[in-house]
Amino acid sequence: MRATLHQLKIFQQVAELLNHSAAANKLNLTQPAVSIQIKQLENNLGLSLFEKIGKKIFLTSAGRELNHFCNDIFSRIDHMDMKLSAMKGQLEGEFLLAAVTSAKYFTPHLLGAFHKLHPKVSLHLEVANRSQTIQLLKKNEVDLVIMGMVPENMRLKRYPITENPIVIIANPSHPLALQRNIPCSELAKHTFIMRENGSGTRKGFENFLLSQNIKLTPSMILGSSETIKQAVIADLGISVLSRHSVALELATKCLVELDVQDFPLMRCWYVVHHETKQLSPAAIAFIDFILYQKETVDNLCNRFLETHFVAQ
Structure with a gap:
């Protein structure tokens, strides 16, 4: 050599x-x-x-x-170490997982349960927006990605994790909070706060608006779910987010989920990787955990989720 x-x-x-x-x-x-x-x-x-x-x-x-x-060489060496440790009955090595920002509210719980099964696996979690996680996939910099809207123009394999309800949120004092069965077209009449371009939640919502022939121009664009939640709590407008993102705020009545026709938009969370990627034993074990411990996974992802409408 x-x-x-x-x-x-x-x-x-x-x-x-x-x-x-x-x-x-x-x-x-x-x-x-x-x-x-x-x-x-x-x-x-x-x-x-x-x-x-x-x-x-x-x-x-x-x-x-x-x-x-x-x-490629060092990735293969890492995989070799994992396989040899697995043959000894103990999975070891590094596992690199990325998740879009809206999935960060349940992903650590999944990793916690996975770590109890495989305590010698070293876990690394990177949280980024949808555009950034797509780049991580393209550059092959992580083992797996958790995301909602999977790019159709890439050769990716996906495994469903759990449902991803997309909801409209507002301050409890907002005029729409006490209304029921609100027409979607009504949303365009109110100040609306939107995530930045590249957000999967925004893209899914915009696709829905397009299918309903509804034109909605956001009054404010903010770069994170956390900032949007604070803006809505401050009654600066209404917004659309994954219910997983707002579970705590709904439970504590800082926010309310609006009763809008056709909502929540029911989407799905997926574990994703390249079709041709050589998965490490840890990545395979994580996929098996997602697929074959479905009840546990659902409970971990959704244990804080409830629907919170303001009572009339």
């Missing part, structure tokens, strides 16, 4: 951070030691892996290609 695993590990860290000193700190090495190993690797391969422009370094085309192979 013209490269050692040690050199490739150092290269991978420098490629990620594009900074020799930062990579050295991450690897608990000195900066000169990192530079020497990178230089030796380049000499052994006969190719430049980095180029310096100004004070910054960048990957060359050869560096980008090698980084792709490094990610």
Whole structure:
């Protein structure tokens, strides 16, 4: 071999951070030691892996290609470790899971139950919006993703977790809070707060409005479910969110779910991965947990959910 695993590990860290000193700190090495190993690797391969422009370094085309192979190599090594530990009767290794923001309210409960089954698996959870989780899928940076609206233009495999009710929320003092069977068209007459572009909840709601030929222009666009909840609590308008996002606020009567025709919009949460992805044993075990412990999963996801209309 013209490269050692040690050199490739150092290269991978420098490629990620594009900074020799930062990579050295991450690897608990000195900066000169990192530079020497990178230089030796380049000499052994006969190719430049980095180029310096100004004070910054960048990957060359050869560096980008090698980084792709490094990610594949170390992913396979991690999978090998997991499989060998599984053969010894104890699942070990890292499990990287991403979830869209609206799913963060139940995903930790799923991971908690999964961790009790496999205590030696190291869990990593990244919470991001739908656009960011799609990028994680494209870059193959996580094992699995939990999301609601699965992109149709990607070759993805999905496994249903539980229902995802999309609801209209308001301050309890809002004029619509005491009304029943509200026509959807009525929503356009009130100040409406919407999530940012890229939100799965927003996309699903907009698709529904389009199917009903309803035009609704949001008065305010906010970048997170938490900010929207506070804005609605402050009576700045009404909004649409996953019921999972507002369970606590509904239970404590800070918010109310409006009784709107055709709502809640019943969607589904899914565990998603690339069709061709080589799943780690931990990822396979998590999918099995979702599919074959359905009652437990439903209870974990929905134990705080209730419908809260203001009584007349």
